[in-house]
Amino acid sequence: MNINSFDVVIMIAYLLLLVVVGVIGSRRAKTSEDYVLAGRNLGFFMYFGCLGAVILGGASTIGSTKLGYEFGLSGMWLVVMLGLGIMLLGIFLAKRISGLSVMTISEYLSRRFGVEVGLVSALIAATYAMMVSVTQVIGMGTILNVLLGWNLSVSMLVGGGIVLFYTILGGMWSVTMTDIVQFVIMTVGIFFIMLPLGLSKAGGWSSLQTNLPETYFSLSGIGGQQIFQYFLLFALGMVVAQDIWQRILTAKTIKIARAGTVAAGVYSLLYGIAVAIIGMCAFVILPGLEDTQNTFASMAVAVLPSGLLGLVVAAVVSALMSTASGTLLASSTLISNDIIKRFYKKNLTDKQYLKLSRTVTTVIGILTIVCALWIQDVLIALDVAYAVLSGGIFAPVILGLFWKRATAKAAFYAIIASTVVILAGLVIQGITATTPIVYGIAVSFVVMIVVSLVTKQGEELKVAS
Structure with missing residues (x-):
């Protein structure tokens, strides 16, 4: 199913363009805040485009x-739940998040509940x-493997390496x-080319x-159970996802x-409907x-000249690369800012922290590519990621923002208990x-509420200043 040389040239030119644009962007990353949050200076169009x-x-x-191929229009629910989670985040939490002088969701939890919870x-x-x-990375490998005929592992290495x-x-x-x-x-690529030509x-x-x-x-x-699972995984997961919080903090204003x-x-929401119809x-x-x-x-290959x-092909690779780069940076920021800097390198200068961030990004990136080569299934990897996230920290984040009585001890035990329940259930x-996700979230809320109500002020974990 290989594409012709002209299309290959277009794809290679596009990948080179991304490298050039990335190099140009690197010239603006002069401080750690530039590197992690783009200087908190994005206007509406850039912010909306990057978040999308x-x-x-x-x-x-x-x-x-x-x-969409297997189930029809209801295949849209995976992406619809992502959109729903983002809308809930924008309506109820964006203002609160923007007002926090933090770089990560864990830094917020550390300030609210203490360093143990942050860790x-x-x-x-x-x-x-x-x-x-x-x-x-798995997705990039699949696309390049099918269309260019490259070995799947080589395809993952090329796509992941560029990101x-x-x-x-x-x-x-x-x-x-x-x-x-x-x-x-x-x-x-999706709305103006693939969808209309596919329908035609x-x-x-x-x-x-x-x-x-x-x-x-x-x-x-x-199936109703599958739709409910997508809600638990993706709608709730979006609300507490570091890559999304990190993007919110790049906006110039709360508005x-x-x-x-x-x-x-x-x-x-519109994207989910479009790709499901393409599958149909x-x-x-x-x-x-x-x-x-x-x-x-x-x-x-079947419908496009x-x-x-x-x-x-460049469009779908774009979708893959944009998410890969954002989540890669999110993961490295959490490791650099909330673990290494907080516990091991407390007196780093801004220049040293910038170097540390690049080093950790390199390590996480290599580990990401290795895991992609091992798992090789998009939906399985995503299910595991969102299951742990939704069940582990959703309750502490939400109750921390909206319930003043929530305590540090409660947050710590809630995270540990729910994570154990979810992983054991899976x-x-x-x-x-x-069901493991449902049980994990339920356990998290119960532990948070009960322990908060019975915890005396003197028994709380020490909250970081």
């Missing part, structure tokens, strides 16, 4: 197209962010500048209604943070695909099980 780009990655594009939450959030990066390169160079400024390019490319090739909406099972047009076709976050949520078109055009994870790539094919019932 980081939300919609490998699972959103490749995974949802696969779900365990940093480990959980960093693991989540790295696992999301892993899904993006790692420009992220190391300029941090959030390089990520921001490349994300704007990627946001434009992915919007054009499939014979239009009426043809889909004629040739697809009736369940493909039901919003609950994927931009709130409006841009809600706009990115709406964009995500693929079911008509390419019945009997052996590996449905290759649905998007196979569909692109030379030139446009290269652009659309081992016993399987990675795709929903």
Whole structure:
């Protein structure tokens, strides 16, 4: 299923453009705040574009197209729940988050509940962010493998290596500048090329209604339990995701943070519907695909002419790279700021911290690529990441922001208890099980509330200043 040389040239030119833009962005990363938060200086368009780009990655594009192929319109729920989580975050929490003088979600928890809570939450959030990066590298490998015929492992190394390169160079400024390019490319590629041409090739909406099972047009076709699991994993996970918090902190004003976050949520809803319909078109055009994870790539080859094919492939690679770079930087920031700097290198100068951030980003990036080579399944990696995140720190973050009575001891025990429950449940019932997440979140809230009510002030963990 290899594409022709002209499309390969377009893809290579696009990847080189990202490298150049990343190098240009690196010149603006002169301080640690520039590297981690782009100087907290983004206007609405850049903020909205970057947030939209980081939300919609490998699972959103490749995974949802696969779900659209297998289940129809209800395959949109994965991305819809991402959008719902972002909208909830924008409406209820963006103002509070913007007012915090912190770099990470764990730094907030450390100030609110103490260094112990900050440490365990940093480990959980960093693991989540790295696992999301892993899904993006897997997605890049899948696309390059199917379309260029490269070995899957080599494809992952190439895609992951480019992301790692420009992220190391300029941090959030390089990520921001490349994300704007990627946001434009992915919007054009999905909404204005792939969707209309896919529908046209499939014979239009009426043809889909004629040739697809009736369940493909039901919003609950994927199953109520699966939709509920997506809510637990993605809607709640978005609310406490470090990569999203980190993006919110880059906004120039609170108004931009709130409006841009809600706009990115709406964009995500539309994106989810679009890629699910593309998957439905693929079911008509390419019945009997052996590996449905290759649905998007196979569909692109089937319906797009030379030139446009290269652009659309660049679009989906854009979606993957933007999320990979954002979550890679989020994971390295948590490790650098909330673990190494706080516990081992307390007196670092700004220049030394900048060097430390680049070093940690390199290590996390290499580990991400290694994990991608090992797991090689987009949705499995994503499920594990969001399960631990949603169950582990959702309750402490929400109750910490809205309930003054919440105590440090309660937050610490809630995180430990819920994480143990979730991981044990996933081992016993399987990675795709929903009940461990439900139990984990329930345990977290119960422990937070009960321990907070019985904890005396003198028994609380010491809160960092």
